[in-house]
Amino acid sequence: MSTNPSQDQFFDYLFIGLGAGNSLMLLSLLKNQCLTGKKVAIIESDEKKLNDKTYCFWAHETDDLVEDLKAIISYQYTHIELPKGRLQSIQHQPYCYIRSIDFYNYTLQICEQEQFPIYRIALEGIYPANDIYQVSTNAATSLYAQTIFDSRPPIPQQLDKKEIFINQSFYGYHIKTEQAVFDTHVFEMMNFDVDQAAYTQFIYVLPFSTTEALVELTRFGKEKINMDYARKTLDEHILKNYGTYQIIADEVGNIPMTTYQQASATHKGVIHTGARANLIKPSTGYGFKNMYVFAQAISKKIATNQLKELHQFKLPTKSRFQFYDRLLLIILNFWPHQGKSIFSSLFKHQKIKTIFDFLDEKTKLQQEIKIFATLPLVPFLKALYLYAKQEHLLRYLLLIVLSITYLSLNAIDAHIAAIFSYATVIAGLLFLGIPHGAVDHLLLINKKSSLLIFILKYLSIVFVYFVGWHFFPTLSLCCFLLFSSFHFGEAELKESNNMNHLAVSPLSSFLLGFFILLTIIFSHYSASAQIISFISPGIKQFLFPLYWKFFALLIVLASCLYISMAGYFKEGKLPIALLLILCLGMLLPLELAFGFYFIFQHSYNAWQHLQLGLAIQPKGLYMQALPYTLGAILVGVVFYFFNATSILQLSHYAGLFFIFLACISLPHFVLMHLFYKQRFQ
Ligand SMILES: Cc1cc2nc3c(=O)[nH]c(=O)nc-3n(C[C@H](O)[C@H](O)[C@H](O)COP(=O)(O)OP(=O)(O)OC[C@H]3O[C@@H](n4cnc5c(N)ncnc54)[C@H](O)[C@@H]3O)c2cc1C
Numbered sequence: 257m258s259t260n261p262s263q264d265q266f267f268d269y270l271f272i273g274l275g276a277g278n279s280l281m282l283l284s285l286l287k288n289q290c291l292t293g294k295k296v297a298i299i300e301s302d303e304k305k306l307n308d309k310t311y312c313f314w315a316h317e318t319d320d321l322v323e324d325l326k327a328i329i330s331y332q333y334t335h336i337e338l339p340k341g342r343l344q345s346i347q348h349q350p351y352c353y354i355r356s357i358d359f360y361n362y363t364l365q366i367c368e369q370e371q372f373p374i375y376r377i378a379l380e381g382i383y384p385a386n387d388i389y390q391v392s393t394n395a396a397t398s399l400y401a402q403t404i405f406d407s408r409p410p411i412p413q414q415l416d417k418k419e420i421f422i423n424q425s426f427y428g429y430h431i432k433t434e435q436a437v438f439d440t441h442v443f444e445m446m447n448f449d450v451d452q453a454a455y456t457q458f459i460y461v462l463p464f465s466t467t468e469a470l471v472e473l474t475r476f477g478k479e480k481i482n483m484d485y486a487r488k489t490l491d492e493h494i495l496k497n498y499g500t501y502q503i504i505a506d507e508v509g510n511i512p513m514t515t516y517q518q519a520s521a522t523h524k525g526v527i528h529t530g531a532r533a534n535l536i537k538p539s540t541g542y543g544f545k546n547m548y549v550f551a552q553a554i555s556k557k558i559a560t561n562q563l564k565e566l567h568q569f570k571l572p573t574k575s576r577f578q579f580y581d582r583l584l585l586i587i588l589n590f591w592p593h594q595g596k597s598i599f600s601s602l603f604k605h606q607k608i609k610t611i612f613d614f615l616d617e618k619t620k621l622q623q624e625i626k627i628f629a630t631l632p633l634v635p636f637l638k639a640l641y642l643y644a645k646q647e648h649l650l651r652y653l654l655l656i657v658l659s660i661t662y663l664s665l666n667a668i669d670a671h672i673a674a675i676f677s678y679a680t681v682i683a684g685l686l687f688l689g690i691p692h693g694a695v696d697h698l699l700l701i702n703k704k705s706s707l708l709i710f711i712l713k714y715l716s717i718v719f720v721y722f723v724g725w726h727f728f729p730t731l732s733l734c735c736f737l738l739f740s741s742f743h744f745g746e747a748e749l750k751e752s753n754n755m756n757h758l759a760v761s762p763l764s765s766f767l768l769g770f771f772i773l774l775t776i777i778f779s780h781y782s783a784s785a786q787i788i789s790f791i792s793p794g795i796k797q798f799l800f801p802l803y804w805k806f807f808a809l810l811i812v813l814a815s816c817l818y819i820s821m822a823g824y825f826k827e828g829k830l831p832i833a834l835l836l837i838l839c840l841g842m843l844l845p846l847e848l849a850f851g852f853y854f855i856f857q858h859s860y861n862a863w864q865h866l867q868l869g870l871a872i873q874p875k876g877l878y879m880q881a882l883p884y885t886l887g888a889i890l891v892g893v894v895f896y897f898f899n900a901t902s903i904l905q906l907s908h909y910a911g912l913f914f915i916f917l918a919c920i921s922l923p924h925f926v927l928m929h930l931f932y933k934q935r936f937q
Contacts, residue, residue, distance in 0.1 A: 261390075261400035268294040270391065270401035272379045274304065276311060276356075277407040277530020277547045279363040283324065284551035286366070288559040297401075298367060299393065301378035307357035309509060310462065310470065313545045314349045314612050321548045328358040331464065333443040336608055339600065343442060344608050351443055353462055375399070379408065384523055407530040410518045418646035420585040421514040422592075423479070424541040427486035428460070428472025429494070430505040437498045438463035446603065448596045450493055453485070456588060456595025459493055470507065471498075477592045480510055511541035515582050521567045527554065528567075535571070539581040540615055546571065577617040579643075580624070586639040594635040605630035648864065651856045652833055659840050662848060677848045684855035686885070692859040693924040694884035695877060698870055699931040717923045718891075725915050729792040736918040737773065738766070743925040744858055745769030750932055751861045752831055760932075771815035775838050776853060779812045780846035787846070790911035812842075833857070847910065862928065869935040892916055 269291065271278045278298075285291050315322050322329065332350040335343050367374060377395040382404060384390075391399050415421055444461040451457065455477035463469040473490050475481040494501050517534050521527060529535075535550055536543035550571055557566060587594050602611060606627060613619045614627060628636065644650050658680055666673035697710055705713070725732040745768035749760040777784040819834060837857050841849030867877055895916050 261388075261398075265398065265400050266295065266388070267297045267399065267401045269296045269403050269405070270389075270399060271296070271298040271300075271405045271407070272391070273407035273530070274298050274300040274360070274363060274367075274374070275407055275530060276359070276544060277533065277535065277551075278405050279359060280544075280547045281405050281407075281529050281551040281554065282363060283366070284548075284555040285558065286370070287324070288555040290555055290558045291370070296370070296372045297399065298372060298374045299377060299379050299391070299399070300374055301376065301394075303376065304360040304364065305357075307355050307505075308507075309356035310507070311354040311356060311359060311544045312351060312462070313542065314346065314351050315545065316349055320552070321545060322352065324548075325352075325354065325359075325362075328354050328362050330355055330358065331440065331462070333441060333462070335439075335442040337442050337444045337447075337461075338603050339448070346608050346612075348609065349612055351445075379406075382406070382523065382526055387525075389523065389525055402525055404526045405529050406521065406526055407528075407532055410512075410532050413516065415514075415516055419514065419516045420582070420589045421512060421516060422477060422585065422589050424474060424476055424511040424513050425480035426460070426472045426474040426507075426509055427481055427483055427490070428470050428507045429490055429501075429503045430464075430470050430507070431468065431494060431498075431501040432504055433467045433469075433494075433498045433501045435499050436466035438466050438469050440465060446599050448600055450489055452593055452596055455479075455592045456599070457481075457489075458596075458599070459490075468504070469498075472507065476513065476588045476595055478589065483508070511536065513538050513541060513585060513588070515578075515585055520570070524567050526567055527569075533570075537581065537615070538578075539584045542615070545616070574617060576621070576624070583636060583639045583643060586642050587635045590642070591635055591638070594632070597632050598635065601631050602627070648860065649833075651860055652836060655837065655840065655852055655856050658852075659844060659848075662844060674845075677845060677851075681847055681851035681855070684851060684859075686889075688859040688863060689855050690885045690888050691878060691881040692863045692866065693920065694881035694888060695866060695870070696924055696927045697884065698866075698872075698880060699927040714923045715891075718919045721922050722895075722915070722919045725791075725919070732915075732918070733788070733792050736921075737770070739925045740918070740921060741769035741773055742766045743769065743921070743928060744772055746929065746932060747858055747862050747865070748772070748831070748834065750865060750936060768819065771818045772834070772838065772853065775812050775815040775819070776841060776846070776849050778809075778815075779838075779842045780849060783846040787910045787914060791914065865932075865936075869931060888920060891920070895919075 269285070271282060274282075282291075282296075282298075313321070329352045331353040333353070334345065334347045334350050336346055336351070337343055364374070375393070375395075375397065377393040377397060380392045380394060382389050382391050385400065388400050388402055389404055391401065391404070393399070438461075440463050443463065444459065447459040447461070448457075450459055450473065453475075455475050457473065457475045460472040460474055461469055471490060471494055473481065473486045473493075512531075515538055518528065518532055520533075527533075529550070530547055531543065533547075533550060535546040537546065553571065554566065554569060557563065557569070584598075587598065606614075610619065610623060610627070614624065619627070644653065662673055662677055662680075665676050696714065697707060700710070721732065724735075742762065742765050745765035746760060746762075748768055749765055753760070816835060816838065819831060819838070834857060837853050838849075841852060844852070863874075863877070866872075867874060870877070872880070896912060
């Protein structure tokens with residue numbers, strides 16, 4: 257591959273595609289004078305000679321978007337028609353209509369004026385070549401560029417089970433009626449007075465004159481709308497509502513509605529735009545306005561030379577809106593017929609201004625609560641349940657229920673509460689805690705030794721460490737704190753970056769895990785001191801002098817702060833679940849606080865990571881874990897009886913249990929670290 261392009265082949269900016277996303281980007285870059293003196297070219301495989309879409313959006317008269325595109329906005333509807341012929345004014349934010357052909361011609365004309373060449377070829381690949389990029393095309397031409405704006409359609413992916421993908425498919429007629437039946441100021445967004453066919457289906461009407469309009473049948477659902485069915489339904493609707501008519505043109509289209517987020521470009525000089533940059537709102541299919549805002553943000557950054565991580569730039573969003581989108585898509589995917597009642601309630605109870613603000617993600621939480629309060633409850637509860645299941649959140653619900661049960665029992669009878677807490681921890685360990693460590697034999701990629709040798713080596717490490725506890729308890733305890741901190745932190749960070757193939761820093765892993773452990777230990781000051789004094793009286797003196805109680809509180813607070821910050825800086829979101837477990841743990845006895853963290857957070861997450869990394873279904877993984885789980889229980893029982901009478905005289909059950917856990921954890925920690933490194937980096 258040549259890396260010395262000729263002057264003709266090299267461009268400062270190369271636009272791949274000249275649809276909505278890149279046209280808006282190009283206009284915005286010109287407006288901000290980013291293209292002055294630069295070499296610019298466009299690769300667009302289509303002639304762009306057809307009016308294949310309509311671009312509609314609501315906007316204030318004074319918005320930059322309206323100002324910038326005034327020349328090609330054909331219509332501005334100032335009223336919306338609601339069920340039963342009710343009209344509502346949207347004068348504050350008219351609904352603007354742009355014919356796609358007008359937009360294409362407008363941009364093409366500007367390209368001509370600016371003398372930006374347009375290559376009518378299709379891009380095939382982008383390859384880094386030193387500090388620039390080479391693009392290969394379906395023609396012999398190879399072009400090179402410093403910066404590329406890539407608006408090719410999103411790459412189809414094999415979607416994860418929890419992702420939703422449905423279609424917003426539509427078929428419409430541009431009609432001319434005999435009678436003057438339309439008002440050119442009024443459009444209809446969602447008329448549900450049509451057959452639903454077990455989907456969410458509605459009619460969308462954009463008048464162009466008193467006798468002309470675009471009348472479209474839209475379906476939200478997994479299956480796209482069938483043309484013959486759409487023609488028949490449209491015909492019935494038009495005849496019933498507007499009388500006899502003539503078809504001038506038709507429009508067919510499909511907008512994917514998905515929770516799936518395309519990954520950003522991996523090359524620094526390649527910036528995704530349009531649908532490829534996830535700018536289409538999943539629950540509505542509207543994206544034009546977002547693309548404009550995105551183009552403005554990117555061009556301002558380029559104008560002010562803020563180029564760092566530009567290819568990773570995302571429009572700031574509030575995560576709760578992604579959550580709402582997801583709930584709605586779950587409903588439309590699993591119970592599509594429910595859409596009619598949801599949207600009808602929305603339009604019945606809310607002002608259009610509120611709905612527009614909500615769809616623009618500009619409402620406040622109180623407003624959103626009011627909106628949801630007027631929507632049918634059952635489908636949202638069902639969607640919430642599925643969401644919680646998909647996101648593995650039901651465990652936290654169980655955790656809260658168990659905590660409340662413990663606290664209630666404790667208020668009645670402390671003895672029964674103690675039995676309950678131990679029974680809960682033992683059950684959790686049997687079903688999750690131990691099994692997550694009982695598939696270690698599957699983790700080695702280079703299986704040079706036989707299973708028997710592996711087990712012998714594994715048990716030898718456990719045994720040597722156990723002997724170490726006997727002779728050097730303080731050192732063994734310190735080792736345990738070090739490696740378990742690293743192990744817990746590593747699993748947390750892997751979970752928080754969604755198991756993306758990103759390296760996590762060992763220091764961050766250690767610090768996060770260490771602070772988690774300190775939070776649990778110091779928020780149960782006396783109980784921890786008691787257990788540690790059985791293991792290592794020396795370290796007890798050091799860690800738990802009585803006057804340090806005050807500092808312990810500080811350490812707990814600092815730990816919580818660190819954990820929140822670690823999560824915040826890593827992914828831009830707080831590790832709420834982790835904080836919930838640690839805070840809830842402060843109300844519970846030590847065995848529950850640690851047990852709940854270990855079972856519901858650490859082991860549960862690791863179990864999911866193992867399923868993903870080993871590509872084994874939960875049932876299969878359980879079967880693989882079963883013999884070793886039973887083996888670990890056997891070792892535990894032998895260990896307990898051996899030590900109950902041994903010279904160690906560790907009469908304290910929790911201390912014994914702690915040592916047992918530490919011993920079987922050492923080889924597990926090493927293997928899990930290698931597993932994360934080999935499969936997720
Ligand atoms: C029928 C329809 C109607 C819509 N109406 C609205 C609406 O009213 N309001 C709204 O907000 N959103 C609407 N959307 C959603 C969204 O705004 C549009 O899909 C928008 O066009 C997406 O912009 P884009 O740049 O990502 O893709 P496009 O506009 O499709 O542009 C991509 C361009 O890349 C070119 N291309 C693709 N592959 C290659 C290649 N390999 N080499 C070179 N060129 C290539 C294509 O020819 C195309 O011109 C609509 C979508 C559809 C499908």
